[in-house]
Amino acid sequence: MTNASSVKEILIEMKTLSEICIDLAFASLMYSDELVAKQVFFIEKEIDDLYKKLLTHLSLSIKSTSMAQQFHIYFTIGEATNIISDSAADIASLVQRNIVVDDEIKELQNHMEQVVDLVRINEKSILIGESELSSDIHDVIGVDIVGIIRPEEGFFTEYNKIMKEGDLVIFRAPLECANAFIMLANGEITSVDEARVRIIEQKEKEPEKKLRKHQELLVDMKEKAELLVDFSYILALEDLPSIKNLIIQTEEEIDDFQYKIIEEVLSLYKNDKISKNTLIAYLRMADSFEEIADAAVKIAFGIATKHKPYRILEAIVDDSSEALYFISINTDSPYLNKTVREAEQTGDYFQILALKRKGKMIFEPEGDVIIRKGDGLIVKEFSSPEDE
Numbered sequence: 001m002t003n004a005s006s007v008k009e010i011l012i013e014m015k016t017l018s019e020i021c022i023d024l025a026f027a028s029l030m031y032s033d034e035l036v037a038k039q040v041f042f043i044e045k046e047i048d049d050l051y052k053k054l055l056t057h058l059s060l061s062i063k064s065t066s067m068a069q070q071f072h073i074y075f076t077i078g079e080a081t082n083i084i085s086d087s088a089a090d091i092a093s094l095v096q097r098n099i100v101v102d103d104e105i106k107e108l109q110n111h112m113e114q115v116v117d118l119v120r121i122n123e124k125s126i127l128i129g130e131s132e133l134s135s136d137i138h139d140v141i142g143v144d145i146v147g148i149i150r151p152e153e154g155f156f157t158e159y160n161k162i163m164k165e166g167d168l169v170i171f172r173a174p175l176e177c178a179n180a181f182i183m184l185a186n187g188e189i190t191s192v193d194e195a196r197v198r199i200i201e202q203k204e205k206e207p208e209k210k211l212r213k214h215q216e217l218l219v220d221m222k223e224k225a226e227l228l229v230d231f232s233y234i235l236a237l238e239d240l241p242s243i244k245n246l247i248i249q250t251e252e253e254i255d256d257f258q259y260k261i262i263e264e265v266l267s268l269y270k271n272d273k274i275s276k277n278t279l280i281a282y283l284r285m286a287d288s289f290e291e292i293a294d295a296a297v298k299i300a301f302g303i304a305t306k307h308k309p310y311r312i313l314e315a316i317v318d319d320s321s322e323a324l325y326f327i328s329i330n331t332d333s334p335y336l337n338k339t340v341r342e343a344e345q346t347g348d349y350f351q352i353l354a355l356k357r358k359g360k361m362i363f364e365p366e367g368d369v370i371i372r373k374g375d376g377l378i379v380k381e382f383s384s385p386e387d388e
Contacts, residue, residue, distance in 0.1 A: 007061070007074060010054045014081040017043050017050075018088070020157065022226075022292070023116045023146045025088035027170055029281060030109060031118060032100045036170065039147065039155045040092035047085040054078045073236060076302030080295035084229070087288040087295070094284055102278045104215065111211055111219050113351060115178040116146070121167045124187025131160045137184075140192045141199055142177040146170040176202040214264035218285060221257040224250055225289040225296070227364070230353055230380055232300035234324055242361040247300050254293040261286045324353075329375040341367030343377075350381035 021043045028036035058075060062068050094101075109115050121127055127135060137143045148156045149168040163169065171181060179202065180195035189195055211219065228250050235243045261282060269279040329336055335343040340352050344367075355362045355369065356376035362369070371377070 007054065007057050010050050010057065011074060011077055011081075014047055014050050014054070014078060017047050018081045018084045020146050021047070021085045021088040023172055024170060025091040025288075026222075027116045027118050027146075028092045028095045029099075029101060029285075030106050030116075032095055033118065034095055035149055035151075035168065036118065037092040037095035039149065040089055041096075042155065044085045044089040047082055051078050051082045073302050076298050077236075080298040080302070083295040083298075084292050087291040090288050090291075091285060094281055099277045099280055101281045102275055104212075104274070105278060105281055107211065108215055108219055110175055111215075113174070113223060114172050115175050116170070116172050117178050117182070118168055118170045119182045119185040121163050121165055121169060121185050122187045123165045125163075125165075125185050126187070126190055127163045127184055128165055129162060131158075131162050133159045136192055137181065137195075141173070141180055141195050143171050143173040143181045146172055214261055214268065214282065217257050217261045217264065218282060218289075221254055221261065221286060221289045224254055224257070225292045227353065228254070228293050228296040229299070230324060232296040234378065235300045236302065244300070246361070246363055247297065251293055251297050254290055258286045258290045325350075325379050325381065327377040327379060329371055329373055329377065331373060333371075333373075335371050335377070336373060338371055339367060340365050340369045340371065343371060350379045352377055352379050354378040 021040055024036055024040045024043070027033070028040060054074070055078070058071050058078075062071060109117065127137075132138055132143075132145045137145075145159075146157070147170050148161055148163065149170070150156065150164065151166065151168075169185060171178070173181060176199045180189070180198045183189045183198065184192070184195050189198065228247060231243050231247055231250070235247060265274060265279050265282040268274045269276065274282075327333070327335070340355070344350065344352055352365060353363070354377070355365045355371070356378070357372070357374070
């Protein structure tokens with residue numbers, strides 16, 4: 001499947017595929033969908049093959065001790081990415097074992113920054129004959145298509161892949177954007193512009209149903225594990241003490257979350273409040289998210305020597321499906337004097353991970369925080385099809 005032939009290409013593809021793998025695994029469990037789970041195993045095997053190819057390339061390239069130190073980070077990223085894909089496959093394996101979860105696990109989606117969902121293209125949908133690129137769904141309504149499963153043909157991740165009736169589309173978006181896209185796919189609304197209006201109408205709505213303690217813990221654990229991966233790449237690029245301290249603190253929090261989740265769900269199961277399948281799902285997901293966090297720490301502290309510039313590492317971050325940027329806010333910035341929420345809802349559809357102000361870092365800033373001149377933003381952006 002892969003044509004990656006250089007260290008840079010291999011690592012970019014491994015990072016992109018691992019991100020897809022996590023999304024697919026979570027979606028497969030939410031919907032007990034064996035077809036989606038099979039794609040997780042296929043991608044996990046692809047990453048295994050890329051990792052072997054990476055080891056061969058790096059081993060043949062090392063000519064000295066200093067070069068071995070310089071390449072250490074690339075060995076580490078390959079190993080960590082492989083661990084992440086293995087953890088995703090562990091989640092998908094529950095579907096293969098016919099583990100059907102209770103609705104309470106599906107409720108978790110509504111409380112996450114980014115929803116991973118799937119929908120089948122209805123015969124009445126205006127998306128038929130369109131691709132992610134041609135339909136403008138990424139730039140207009142903030143939907144990122146993870147992949148398209150077409151029965152008897154395969155799994156497609158190309159941005160210019162034309163959608164057909166019956167396609168199963170796996171996608172990622174904020175909740176209100178996901179709801180609008182599902183309506184487009186079902187043929188309930190007839191234009192992307194109408195979908196955007198729906199999103200604006202819903203954007204201030206909060207989920208009506210509150211989560212219970214064990215649900216909140218799992219949502220926090222998943223999002224912090226993914227955030228830890230993002231910050232780990234940033235630390236690998238720039239040695240920022242505030243990021244380093246946050247990574248250490250977050251990794252400790254995730255370990256604590258895992259212990260509390262285990263304690264909570266075992267108590268619920270003992271008192272017949274959740275089913276055996278749901279207990280197994282919580283335990284498996286908590287274990288997988290902890291492994292992802294450990295893999296992130298490997299990346300963060302994997303540089304054996306501060307040899308600069310790490311051009312390959314910069315390319316891995318910039319060219320994968322989830323790019324990380326640092327934006328300085330000046331008088332010409334389109335985000336000046338906007339709130340964090342307003343900035344995230346612009347046509348760029350990025351997520352603000354941290355705000356730097358007067359030398360201090362504010363992580364996961366509240367939506368009503370106003371962005372000022374002199375601030376710095378660490379953002380994650382799902383790459384636009386036009387950037388490919």
